[in-house]
Amino acid sequence: MIKTALPLILFLALCALLYVGLGNDDPRKIPSVLIYKPSPNFSMPDLYQPELKFEKDQLLGQVSLFNIWATWCRGCRVEHALLLQLKNQGIKIYGLNYKDNRAAAIELLATTGNPYTKIGSDKQGTFAIDWGFYGAPETFVIDKKGQIRDKIIGPLTVALINTRLMPLMAKLAVE
């Protein structure tokens, strides 16, 4: 009995496996290898005052978000309102302005609101490579020691914030 049913059982098990695979997250989203690694060292010109530097040290000692964005990036506009909400809840958000026109970036923030505590300007896109960046927007969660603890690829959503960002940040706050 078992012998005859075995192929069927194996077949159904394979079906189940493939079905679960289908339901998985977007395969184009590549999980970051930088989780639990220290965030890369950087010293970028500040967007507003290029003579000033935005450096890694400024991330230390707090739980924060690090958001890679650009004015030409559609997804960044989608999540912009949510970033503003997070800022109003007292969350520190740092920005990396990726391969952008400085004037356009400043103007956009002036008209739609600026959720960022500080923004670094990555004109050549080389700093973003150190973050394993491959498509704006990307949002990293940084712990007090400056380690990367999570990475969200693509625009933030209310669901992502409530189920993933907030619980993690609350946990990191007491770490």
Added chain:
Amino acid sequence: MIKHCLVILLITFSSLIEAQIFQFTDVQEEQRFNQLTAELRCLQCQNQSLADSSADLALDLKKEIYRMMQAGQSDAEIKLFLVDRYGNFILYLPEFSDNKMLWTLPFVVFVFALISLIIIVRKPSNPVTLSTEEKAKLKKMLENK
């Protein structure tokens, strides 16, 4: 028609631009660059290699690879730099040591299947035995024929 011409022109020029960015001192260096970028995956258009891709990020990564080559870094060092940031995903030829199970499992399954096949084929089938009654019947049938 004009549109098509423009597109063709654009494609031609975009490859020309790339040739302008990357200038090699000799053929060997160029071959090394082409070989290396063919083994690395573009992250924006994931079924293309960096060599094939003209995506923005792919071009930036190629520039980075070119810069590292000029700085005298080895292929292994360049690959490590990229794997540190993007993971094994970026390698079209992942290292054996990181994926032992993935590399060996097909061979294990193949050997298992082969052994099972041999056992099944070589197993003697049950010899058919006839009772005396059946034998008599068979004989009768054959005689009648």
